[in-house]
Amino acid sequence: MVDAHQTFVIVGAGLAGAKAAETLRAEGFTGRVILIGDERDHPYERPPLSKGFLNGSAERDSVFVEPAAWYAEHDVELHLGQPVVHLDRAARTVGLGDGTVLQYDKLLLATGAEPRRLDIPGTDLAGVHHLRRLAHAERLKHVLTSLGRENGHLVIAGAGWIGLEVAAAARGYGAEVTVVEPEPTALHGVLGPEIGSVFTDLHTEHGVRFHFGSRLTEITGQDGMVLAAVTDDGTEHPAHDVLAAIGAAPRTALAEAAGLVLADRAQGGGIAVDASLRTSDPDIFAAGDVANAENPLLGGRLRVEHWANALNGGPAAARAMLGRQVSYDRVPYFFSDQYDLGMEFSGHAAPGTYDQVVCRGDVGKRQFIAFWLREGRLLAGMNVNVWDVTEPVQNLIRDGRPVDPEALSDPAVPLASFLD
Incomplete structure (x- = not known):
């Protein structure tokens, strides 16, 4: 039975938010736990969106953190499909898009990140995609299936992890794939030229074409549909669909409007938190992709956009909200599967x-x-x-x-x- 003497609100119903809610209950917290998400789907994990679910080796239901019934069974109040539009630190309230106002004693911001957009002509055409949400993955899976069946062309802007995983999935369906990347190798900014070339060779062997040292400058179309993607050296790449995979930006608008301290862009941006994942407001915490934490192990600030950080950061923030001693010093970890x-x-x-x-x-x-x-x-x-x-x-x-x-x-x- 819930004891409403305290209310803990979690903004962001992704993996970090869901794991925080789980941890609060597992640690014996008997107050209200309110989990708010702007998507209508129950909390899910994002790696399958560019891996198993996208390539067809995993079912849709496998992406969810917990069965839908788990939240009611554990007295976690869900507000799905509801953006938080206002945070009042003085009143300790959050306002939802439908006008609902919720009071909190402790607040966790797990608002995640959003895909960076291409700032070029033609991005309003049908057939231009991003991959961040389950709905994006469902749409893209259908697109890749059609491209493979019709020998269609996919152009991917960005040879990072998401771009390469989608390229592997697309080739698995039989689609033609061209990857446009300003750096000289795949994953250059993550692995450097020494190891980035390993992934370049891997994808080349599987039929992916790379166009390095270039950026997309325009997506051309006809009757609202994509026809080609043009790079800054004048090359026109035939395309039926284009995926923008040029990184993600932390969703800090709510925190910024509320006056919370943000980390410098040079340090990765995001909401600045200490080693216990506490923000500049002692009653507000942040975890997951949006949090830029002091890492005692690495001796500096770091914002990590990977699954393990959400998996471990949500529980760490929950324990800190409960007053436990927390020093979040995990070694960053991620994984990838390609071919x-x-x-x-x-x-x-x-x-x-x-x-x-x-x-x-x-x-x-x-x-x-x-x-x-x-x-x-x-x-x-x-x-x-x-x-x-x-x-x-x-x-x-x-x-x-x-x-x-x-x-x-x-x-x-x-x-x-x-x-x-």
């Missing part, structure tokens, strides 16, 4: 922060582990078609001691031995 390549990435190695990349295993066969080092210390590691090494890789990152790069590259040397 027959599976990978896991742990850590953070932004371009310019590392001075060496070391690999162990067979890069040519795409069975290897890559390590990003700075002055011998491990910043990040990525295992490609090599499994059960995430824990030792993360332990090495946490340890922080310099390691011998030559020994690190030797598969005969156990990773655990570097921690002895």
Whole structure:
């Protein structure tokens, strides 16, 4: 039975918000828990939208965090299809789009991110897509099926994780795919040229065409439909559909209007929170894609847009809301599946922060582990078609001691031995 002595409101019914609600109940919180989402679907996980659900290997129902009945069974009040349009910190209320005003004692902002838009002519044409929500994935799945059946062309702006995963799904359906990317390799800004080229080669072998060093400048059409995508070097790429996969921006409008401190764009933007995920208002917390947190392990601010951050950040924020001691120092983690390549990435190695990349295993066969080092210390590691090494890789990152790069590259040397 709910004891209404306290009300905790969660704005954002994605993975972070749903996991926060779960944790509040699991930790014994008996007050009201109100979970608000601007989508009509129950909380779901986003990785399948560009992976299993999109490529047809997973059913729609597999994306949901919990069965629909779970929320009522655990006294979690759902307000779905309702945007929060106003946050009054002085009154400690949030206002919904339908005029409902809700009082809170503690508030969690898990508003996520939204896809960046192409600022070029032609984006109003039918056949221009983004991928962020379940509805986007459902529409895109139908499009890829049709393109494969009709030998149609998909142009993707951006060779990041979303762009490449959609490219793999599209090729699986038989669609023709061209990826336009301003950098010289796929995933250049994430993995650098050393490892980004591995993914370029992978997709090229599967029939994807890359156009590097260019940006889209126009999408042309006829009768409201896409005909081609034009790049800044004048090349016209035939296209029936175009996907904008040029990144995501944190949804900070509500926090900004309420006067909460935001992180600098140079630090990734988002809502600035401390290591306990508390904002500049002691009664308001933030988690997931929108939160830019002080990470005690990494020694600086970081905003992470990946599944594991929502999975772990929501529960951490919930415990902090309950007054528990929280220091959110998770090693960033994400994964990707493309064709027959599976990978896991742990850590953070932004371009310019590392001075060496070391690999162990067979890069040519795409069975290897890559390590990003700075002055011998491990910043990040990525295992490609090599499994059960995430824990030792993360332990090495946490340890922080310099390691011998030559020994690190030797598969005969156990990773655990570097921690002895």
